[in-house]
Structure formats: C-alpha cells, structure tokens
Amino acid sequence: MPADSSTPAAVSAADVAAVFRREHGRAVAVLARAFGDLDIAEDAVQEAFVAAVVRWPELGRLPPSPAGWIITTARNRAIDRLRREAAREDKHAQAALLHAQDEPVEEGPVRDDRLRLIFTCCHPALALNVRVALTLRLLGGLSTAEIARAFLVPEPTMAQRLVRAKTKIRTAGIPYRVPYEADLPERVRGVLAVVYLVFNEGYAASSGDELIRTDLCAEAIRLGRLLVELMPDEPEAVGLLALMLLQESRRAARTTADGLLVPLPEQDRSRWDQQLVAEGQQLVRRCLRRDQPGPYQLQAAINAVHSDAATAAETDWGQIVQLYDHLIALTASPVVALNRAVAVAELRDPAEALELVDALDLDNYYLFHAIRANLLHRLNRPAEAAAAYESALALTTNTAERTFLHHRLAELADQ
Incomplete structure (x- = not known):
C-alpha cells in the first residue's frame, strides 16, 4: 500500500543537528542582543535545541522557520528563568529582564x-x-x-x-x-x-563523517564579504576573502563521489569553480596594487599561484616557496613552515623537506605526521612512513581523513 502523501516525514536527530550547525550562531547573536549577556544567550539557545530534539520528531516535521522556532523558544525560556531568579532578588536576572523589555535600537557601522x-x-x-x-x-x-x-x-x-x-x-x-x-x-x-x-x-572538519562542512564555509565567506564591505580599505580583510574564495573553489574536487579525500596534486582541476577562482584572483590583484602585504594576503597569493596552474605539474613551486618565505618572516608559524616544507619537496628534494619538517615542534598536529609519512614514502623508507601514518591516525577523528590515511597505509603494505 503506498504511503499517504499527507503523512509528514519523520524528523531525525541529524535534521536537528543540521539546523544547529546552520542557525546556532544567529540564535546566540540575537539572544545576546536581546538580553545583553552571552551566558544567558548561549544557555537559552542550548535549551531550545534540547527541546527541539524532543518536539520536532513529535510534530513529524521541521517548523516552517526552524531558526524562528529556536529563537522564540530560547527567548521565552530565558525570560521564564530570569523571572524566577528576579523574584528571588537576583540583581543580574533583573538587569537582563530590563534589557530584554526595553532593548534600545543601536546605531553603528555593524548591522549584522x-x-x-x-x-x-x-x-x-x-x-x-x-x-x-x-x-x-x-x-x-x-x-x-x-x-x-x-x-x-x-x-x-x-x-x-x-x-x-x-x-x-x-x-x-x-x-x-x-x-x-x-x-x-x-x-x-x-x-x-x-x-x-x-x-x-x-574546510576540514575536525570530526564527523564528512570532510567538509559547507554551512561553516558559507557562513565564513558571508562574514568575509561583510567585513570587506565594512572596511574596504583594510587589505587583510580583502586578502582573507580572496583566500577563502580560492580554497572554496576546489570544494567539488576535494572528495570523490563516495566522500574519499583527494589531495591537491590529484584533484581534477576541471571541477574547480572558475567563477570563484576569478573573483579570488581579482581580489589578490587588488591587494598587490596596495602593496601592504599581510599574512592573509600572502596565503591568498599562494593559493592564486596554485589556481594559475592547469595541472599540478605546471605549478610554479619557486614562486610558492618565495611567498612562504615572506609569510614566515611575518608570522614565524610552525604550521606555515610545515606547508613551506611541502613546497620545498616539490621544488628541490623530499630529503631536504624532511629535515625541515623534523625540526618542527608539531607532534600533536596530525598533518605533521601525514606529511612526514608522505616524504618518508617518497624516500623509500616504508616502515618509518607506516609509523608516521599511524601517528597521524591517532590524532584525527574525521572519518574522511581516517579513510584516506588507511588507504595510504594499505598502499605501503602492497609494495
């Protein structure tokens, strides 16, 4: 017997989690403005999502406006709790209630x-x-x-x-x-x-089954555009937006159809979003004309060099190493030095790159071990490479990354 088309679809915990990822920040921001208190806002939003986990499956559907439901529920629960506390002469609760009831309309440069x-x-x-x-x-x-x-x-x-x-x-x-x-x-x-x-x-979720959380990428880019609109003469804001757009342009090529991670050298560059590439490169040129280099602008320039190459073999690694040299001079970051070592391996020699990597204090960073493993593999040191891959596995909980590392280990065992 066919299902009744009027029967609402079930709502799962995953559905609620998706709304949480998409709307949590907005809800906390709205409640913080309403009550003038970050703790009250965060606690109320958490309570609203706990309620949603129970209520939405009972309804059999998501509300017409999930964000509105969360914000309204959070606000009502916060007011109820504050009224109880205010009745006990809690001055903090009284102040928060007053703020919520007589919220002024603020004017200023930031509207979002x-x-x-x-x-x-x-x-x-x-x-x-x-x-x-x-x-x-x-x-x-x-x-x-x-x-x-x-x-x-x-x-x-x-x-x-x-x-x-x-x-x-x-x-x-x-x-x-x-x-x-x-x-x-x-x-x-x-x-x-x-x-x-x-x-x-x-871009690289720290946990979960998927490598990419598109909601967070989209939110960061949205905020980046707002920052450039707010501060058009701040070159680092422009550089950050360019960097995010160039990295986001590769999203479709970063995983296979079944979710497996695809490293940059192995990506199908025809799948890169050329509209985002063009916008990112235009912003990089805008930064170059200002000639006030900063860390985000230099990282954007590095990504622009990658996007200039039709194939991985055509990458201008010499230019990338030079840009990393400038970036290290500004930041002295060991993660930047690690990425520079990857470029050195392509430009000159993996043995030289391994020496640079081994000098870094990044033992708690999974990419440090994954990069070491790759270099050791290229230097025909399979046992050490396998140990490095095992160390990387111990430091990541993302399913896509773990699957990729397991595949690399299997390739070593087959040799």
Whole structure:
C-alpha cells in the first residue's frame, strides 16, 4: 500500500543537528542582543535545541522557520528563568529582564547580528587567542574539542580558557554593543582570525563523517564579504576573502563521489569553480596594487599561484616557496613552515623537506605526521612512513581523513 502523501516525514536527530550547525550562531547573536549577556544567550539557545530534539520528531516535521522556532523558544525560556531568579532578588536576572523589555535600537557601522557578536567577543580586554576561541564557541557552535584542535592545545586547556573568558566578560562589565568606528581597527585582527578559523573548521572538519562542512564555509565567506564591505580599505580583510574564495573553489574536487579525500596534486582541476577562482584572483590583484602585504594576503597569493596552474605539474613551486618565505618572516608559524616544507619537496628534494619538517615542534598536529609519512614514502623508507601514518591516525577523528590515511597505509603494505 503506498504511503499517504499527507503523512509528514519523520524528523531525525541529524535534521536537528543540521539546523544547529546552520542557525546556532544567529540564535546566540540575537539572544545576546536581546538580553545583553552571552551566558544567558548561549544557555537559552542550548535549551531550545534540547527541546527541539524532543518536539520536532513529535510534530513529524521541521517548523516552517526552524531558526524562528529556536529563537522564540530560547527567548521565552530565558525570560521564564530570569523571572524566577528576579523574584528571588537576583540583581543580574533583573538587569537582563530590563534589557530584554526595553532593548534600545543601536546605531553603528555593524548591522549584522553575527558580525556584531564577533566584534563584541573580540574586545581588546581579552587575549587574542581567547577572543577567537570564545567566538568560535558562540558563533559557530563548535565544541570545546573542535576548538582545541584548531588551536593545537588539549581539550581541558581550552575549556579553562572559555570559562575564564566568560568570567572576565561578566566581572569586567564588557558590554554587548555595536562597536563605534574608532573601535574597529584595534579589533580587526581577532575578527579576521575568527572568520578564518570558522572557515577552516568547515574546510576540514575536525570530526564527523564528512570532510567538509559547507554551512561553516558559507557562513565564513558571508562574514568575509561583510567585513570587506565594512572596511574596504583594510587589505587583510580583502586578502582573507580572496583566500577563502580560492580554497572554496576546489570544494567539488576535494572528495570523490563516495566522500574519499583527494589531495591537491590529484584533484581534477576541471571541477574547480572558475567563477570563484576569478573573483579570488581579482581580489589578490587588488591587494598587490596596495602593496601592504599581510599574512592573509600572502596565503591568498599562494593559493592564486596554485589556481594559475592547469595541472599540478605546471605549478610554479619557486614562486610558492618565495611567498612562504615572506609569510614566515611575518608570522614565524610552525604550521606555515610545515606547508613551506611541502613546497620545498616539490621544488628541490623530499630529503631536504624532511629535515625541515623534523625540526618542527608539531607532534600533536596530525598533518605533521601525514606529511612526514608522505616524504618518508617518497624516500623509500616504508616502515618509518607506516609509523608516521599511524601517528597521524591517532590524532584525527574525521572519518574522511581516517579513510584516506588507511588507504595510504594499505598502499605501503602492497609494495
């Protein structure tokens, strides 16, 4: 007997999780503006999603506006809780209720709630790494483990940083408000770092079955466009947008039809999005004309060189190494040095590259071990390569990455 077409489709936990990934940041931003308190906003949104896990399957369908349902439910639950606490003479609850009932219309240069949340979290009273971590938590809904992976620190360390950041915001009375024009330049570094880390979590998800989280990539690019519109004369904002567009242009080629990871040299470049390539390259040229190089602009230039090559064999590795030299001079980042070593292996010799890699202190970074394994394989040292692949496997929980590493191990065993 055919199914009744009027019967609503079941709602799964995966459906709710998809809404969470897509709408968490927006909901927290709206609630933070409503109540003037980040803790209240995050707790209320979490409660709303817990309610959705129960209620939406009972309904048999998603609400017409899932984001509106979450925001309304979160706001109502927060108000109910604050009223109970206010009745017990809780001054903090009373202040939050007053803020929600008499919310002023703020005017300022930042109109987007999520972008305003980023600028709020990037207050100069907080250390830069704390600003980035806090915003990833509130805006992207990333777990503490995901954020810890992005910073290459243990999860308990990151958990302590997040708690301290919220405590400092509360005790220092850091307000949730639209930044004034004069506030923007001193906060831009942290804001750009936040947007790029959101993009990176989407570009190579730290956990889960899929390599790419398209929702996070799209949100980061959307925010990047807003930043360029807000600060058209900030070359690093333009550079970051160019970098994200050039990396996003490869999305269709980065995995096979069944989700297997495809490394850059093996990608079918006909599948790259040429519209995004052209836009990214145009932004890189715009940066070059300004001649104020910064880290994001240099990374965008490196990606532009890759996108210039019709095949991997045609890549101008000499130019890429030179750009990495400039980037290292600005950042002294071991991850940048690791990527430079990959370019050195292509330009000159994998043995020289391996020496550079072995000098780096990145033992907790899975790509460090994966790159070492590749270099050792190319140097015909299969046992050491296999051990390095095993070390990489121990440091990643993403299914696509793990499958790729297992395939590389199998290739070594077959030789």
